Amino acid sequence: MLDHVNIGILTSGGDCPGLNAVIRGAVMKGDRIYGVNFQGIRDGFRGLVEDDIRPLPRHDVRGLSRTGGTILGTSRIGPFGEGGGGSARVKQVMERNEMDAIIAIGGEGTLTVARMLHDDGIKVVGVPKTIDNDLSATDYTFGFDTAVSIATESIDRLRTTAESHHRCMVVEVMGRHVGWIALHAGLASGAHAILIPEQPVSMEQICGWVESALDRGRAPLVVVAEGFMPDGAEIVRDALDGFGRPRLGGVGEWLGPIIEQRTDIETRVMTLGHLQRGGVPTSYDRVLATRFGLAAIDAVMDSKWGHMVSLRGIDIETVPLSEGTADLKSVPQSRWDEAAVLFG
Numbered sequence: 195m196l197d198h199v200n201i202g203i204l205t206s207g208g209d210c211p212g213l214n215a216v217i218r219g220a221v222m223k224g225d226r227i228y229g230v231n232f233q234g235i236r237d238g239f240r241g242l243v244e245d246d247i248r249p250l251p252r253h254d255v256r257g258l259s260r261t262g263g264t265i266l267g268t269s270r271i272g273p274f275g276e277g278g279g280g281s282a283r284v285k286q287v288m289e290r291n292e293m294d295a296i297i298a299i300g301g302e303g304t305l306t307v308a309r310m311l312h313d314d315g316i317k318v319v320g321v322p323k324t325i326d327n328d329l330s331a332t333d334y335t336f337g338f339d340t341a342v343s344i345a346t347e348s349i350d351r352l353r354t355t356a357e358s359h360h361r362c363m364v365v366e367v368m369g370r371h372v373g374w375i376a377l378h379a380g381l382a383s384g385a386h387a388i389l390i391p392e393q394p395v396s397m398e399q400i401c402g403w404v405e406s407a408l409d410r411g412r413a414p415l416v417v418v419a420e421g422f423m424p425d426g427a428e429i430v431r432d433a434l435d436g437f438g439r440p441r442l443g444g445v446g447e448w449l450g451p452i453i454e455q456r457t458d459i460e461t462r463v464m465t466l467g468h469l470q471r472g473g474v475p476t477s478y479d480r481v482l483a484t485r486f487g488l489a490a491i492d493a494v495m496d497s498k499w500g501h502m503v504s505l506r507g508i509d510i511e512t513v514p515l516s517e518g519t520a521d522l523k524s525v526p527q528s529r530w531d532e533a534a535v536l537f538g
């Protein structure tokens with residue numbers, strides 16, 4: 195038994211239902227099978243560079259798979275940003291805490307940082323998370339199924355009120371660079387138009403779909419991803435979000451009045467926002483997240499440094515972080531064409 199091994203674990207980037215199930219899976223197997231110790235790093239890389247670290251014993255992860263958020267906290271602070279101190283600072287904090295390796299749970303940004311740390315000789319294993327489903331190295335990530343379920347249930351509810359008033363409803367869902375949530379929630383709820391960042395669609399076409407739905411006696415439903423670019427540019431609320439990223443959200447509010455003005459159909463807009471990331475994970479996400487956690491501790495014990503766990507078909511595999519962060523997984527043309535047959 196390697197009972198002197200200490201493994202730091204962190205969650206970074208936007209939170210996502212299932213993070214706690216990953217933590218629980220890794221800690222339970224690490225404790226039971228490998229006899230290793232865990233250290234909880236608070237608020238992602240912030241805790242790593244500021245040495246905000248606490249023991250994470252097995253009893254702290256009891257019952258966690260059904261809970262939302264992350265018990266460790268998260269942030270968008272990175273070690274390579276201003277004042278972060280880079281790999282040198284991370285090595286210093288790890289040494290001080292006698293931390294042997296890190297499990298980093300995060301999206302494409304976090305996994306890029308993990309790869310950079312690995313390039314500098316730090317022992318790190320990644321676990322992919324994103325509600326956006328935009329990581330190409332894994333078939334799915336936990337959080338996506340929950341986000342789609344919440345969006346679908348919300349749209350179903352918006353539908354009955356829109357139908358009662360013969361209104362058009364525009365529903366904005368998350369999806370910064372890719373339209374997977376919009377595509378799946380839109381398909382599940384029978385949307386008359388699904389608008390995603392990958393597909394330019396003219397206002398004329400959007401209004402055409404809205405009018406044809408109304409002509410058939412339906413309350414037109416438009417599902418739009420926050421990253422949809424109506425005129426080839428993102429709709430941003432503020433210039434930047436404090437971490438150098440444009441803060442998206444607002445495309446629905448932008449679209450609604452234009453649809454109303456052009457079609458003369460009374461239109462309401464709903465932005466689902468962070469509701470899609472809150473609360474309990476679906477059972478699918480709990481299972482996937484738990485399996486990722488179990489596989490992550492195996493990867494650590496196999497010294498698969500610079501790798502991340504990934505779902506391929508029904509199997510959990512490991513892939514190099516460099517592969518995992520190479521491309522975003524966008525909605526292919528064929529998937530949009532398939533859905534578009536049902537628009538209007």
Ligand SMILES: Nc1ncnc2c1ncn2[C@@H]1O[C@H](COP(=O)(O)OP(=O)(O)O)[C@@H](O)[C@H]1O
Pocket residue numbers: 206207208269270271272273274275300301302303304305306307323437
């Ligand atoms: N290319 C990069 N180089 C250095 N740091 C990065 C890079 N990409 C992301 N980061 C850091 O990692 C943090 C987490 O990434 P972010 O995109 O916010 O979340 P996620 O991991 O969910 O994609 C960022 O806020 C930033 O501090």
Ligand SMILES: O=P(O)(O)OC[C@H]1O[C@](O)(COP(=O)(O)O)[C@@H](O)[C@@H]1O
Pocket residue numbers: 207208209301302303323324325326368369370420435442471
């Ligand atoms: O939590 P914030 O800072 O409002 O960011 C919102 C963004 O987070 C996400 O939910 C997930 O983004 P990340 O995977 O980069 O964390 C996006 O869909 C959305 O654009």
Ligand SMILES: [Mg+2]
Pocket residue numbers: 207301302303304
């Ligand atoms: Mg990101």
